[in-house]
Amino acid sequence: xxxxxxxxxxxxxxxxxxxxxxxxxxxxxxxxxxxxxxxxxxxxxxxxxxxxx
Numbered sequence: 001x002x003x004x005x006x007x008x009x010x011x012x013x014x015x016x017x018x019x020x021x022x023x024x025x026x027x028x029x030x031x032x033x034x035x036x037x038x039x040x041x042x043x044x045x046x047x048x049x050x051x052x053x
Contacts, residue, residue, distance in 0.1 A: 025051045 006026060010018070036044070 027051070 008026075039047075
C-alpha cells in the first residue's frame with residue numbers, strides 16, 4: 001500500500017479527537033464511479049474489509 005499525506009477538514013469537529021499523525025483510509029469518489037448497487041454480497045464485503053488494511 002502506498003501512503004500519501006493528505007489534509008482534510010472535518011465539518012463539525014467537536015474537539016481535537018483526531019490529532020496530527022492519525023491514520024485513515026481515504027476513498028475518492030466521483031461521478032464516474034462504477035454502479036455498486038449491482039455488486040454481489042461478497043464483492044461488497046471485500047471492499048469493506050479493504051478499508052481495514
